[in-house]
Amino acid sequence: MNPINQSILSKSILSKSILNKIKIPTALILSTAGLLCGINPASAQRNTPTCQAPRTGEYLLLVVSPTKDNQTQLKRVLPTKIETNTCKYLNDTVTRIGGFKKIDDANRWARYIKDSAGLSAIITTRPTGTPTPSQAGTQATTVSYKPRRLGSGYAVLVDYYNRPQLASDVRRAVKGDVGFVSYGRRPYLLATYTSNQKEAYQTLEELSKRGFFAIIVDSQKVMLLRSVVNLPN
Structure with a gap:
């Protein structure tokens, strides 16, 4: 050879x-x-669509379910007649469940999902009014910078769309101090932090009526950046 x-x-x-x-x-x-062959598993998550906003008068349940196992577990505990879809909310992959006409109904399902599947949910609704604008040129200053994670309970957060002056409007709406927090790697105004479920829901409804985009979340997932946002007179 x-x-x-x-x-x-x-x-x-x-x-x-x-x-x-x-x-x-x-x-x-x-x-x-x-x-x-060019198959990239991560591309599926990148292609996940952004969640559709709730309709007027509708309460939305967004169940945090980043993995396939989470989504499968959620499907096991939900009736087949309930329509769901996977989408992106902020930096989270969530399962969107809509169609709730009352906040109490959305809350009952949120509790059921938490107890049955161990998954947390965000409750939100569509603003029905327009916030009253603050005086032009008003700037917010923040104090008490002691970052810490909130304890158990409910946090009502307001998206201020990079307009700090909205803090004064939120303060008038809730008749109290407004904080500054981080949730899902995004900044929010903290309208209410409470262990009283009913109080949290009432605050959400009031803010929505006034045109603010507000959400209720598990307060333990919220990082408090400033306890009070001070606004000059």
């Missing part, structure tokens, strides 16, 4: 012997093949 061919044959036999000893898992081979 030609020495070159003999050398190639020897290397081939040696390579097969090594592969047999290593026993590469089939899953790894398939995964590698998928990558070679």
